[in-house]
Amino acid sequence: MSDKIRFGQKEVTGRALFRLMACLFSEKDWAIRRRTGTVRREPNPILTRSGVTGPHCNEAVVAGMVDRAPLLRAEELSVSFGGLRVLDKVSVEVAPGAVLGVIGPNGAGKTTLFNTLCGFVRPESGSIVFDGRPLRRHRPHQLTRLGIARTLQGLGLFAGLSVLDNVIAGASHRSRTGLVAALLAAPWAERREARLREEAVAVLETLGIAGEAGRVCASLPYGIRKRVALARALMSRPRLLMLDEPAAGLSETETAELAGIVRGLREHTTVMLVEHHMDFVMNLCDRLVVLDFGEVIARGTPDEVRADPVVQRAYLGERVEVTDA
C-alpha cells in the first residue's frame, strides 16, 4: 500500500504531511512564546555538558542544591476518584539539579501524583509552584512551554516514523516554520529544519543511539525505544524532566546505562522519577518521597528511607507470627 496522499494534482508522502502538521502546531506555539517572552535560543544544554555517561554524580551540583529555592513545590495535594482518596495532602519539592525519586507499593498514588503535577488530573485542594510561578489549571499540552517534559510508561512514540523524526517532534514548540514557509519550502524554513535535525542527531549521539536515527521506531527493541522517548523529551530542553518508570522492561545492563545517562543530565536538568526498581532508585536519586495509600509515609536520602521501619513495613507488610495448631 502506498503511503502517498493525493491533493489535486499533487501527491504528498505521509512523512511530508507529518512535517506540515508539526509546522502548523508549532506556529501557534511560537507566537505564544514570543508574546510571553519565553523564547530561548541558546544551544541545547545537554549537548554542552561533559561526562554525560560518566559513572559519578556531580558533587558540585549536589552541593549547590543546598539552600536553593525548589524548582517545583507541591503542597498538600489531595485527589479522589469517586469515593476513593488517592492522594491525601501530599507535599513534594525538588531542588534544581536534584534527582527526586517517588516510590511506593502498587496503587500508592505515584502515577496520580505525576498526573496531577502535569495537569492531567485536577486536585481537589493544594497548590503547585514551578520556578516561582503558581500552576493553576495548567494543561498537559502547556508543559513543554513551561519547561517540563515527561516520558510515559507507554512511550507514546510515532511507531511508523523514523527515530529522527520522533526526536525532532519533541522540539515542535521551538520551530518557527509557518504554514506558508513550509509549503513553499522557504530557505529559512529549510535552515531551521536542518538545525533541529543536527540537534536531534547530537541528542541521539549523547544517548548512544545515533546509529538508529534512520530506523522506523516500530522495528526497534524496547530498550532503544525508551531512549528515543527520552531523546524526544530532551529536545524540548526541559528544566524539569519527569520520568515514569524509566527502568521498567530494561535489562540490568540497560538499567545501569540509563542511570549513567540520567546522572549526566542533572547538571542542566532537574529530574523527578517514579520507579519500582529499587537498586536503580537507591543508587541514582538524591532524595526520595515514599507514598503508601496516597499518603507520604517517609522522605529523605536513600539511606534514610532504606532504614525507615515504616517504609520496610509498607513494602514487606507486617510480620505475622504463625503458631502451630
Ligand SMILES: Nc1ncnc2c1ncn2[C@@H]1O[C@H](COP(=O)(O)OP(=O)(O)OP(=O)(O)O)[C@@H](O)[C@H]1O
Ligand atoms: N482514573 C482513575 N479512576 C479511578 N481510580 C483510579 C484512577 N487512576 C488511579 N486510580 C486508583 O488510584 C489508586 C492509585 O493509583 P496509581 O496508579 O496512582 O498508583 P501507583 O502508585 O502509580 O501504582 P503502580 O505502581 O501500580 O503504577 C489505585 O487504587 C488506582 O486503582
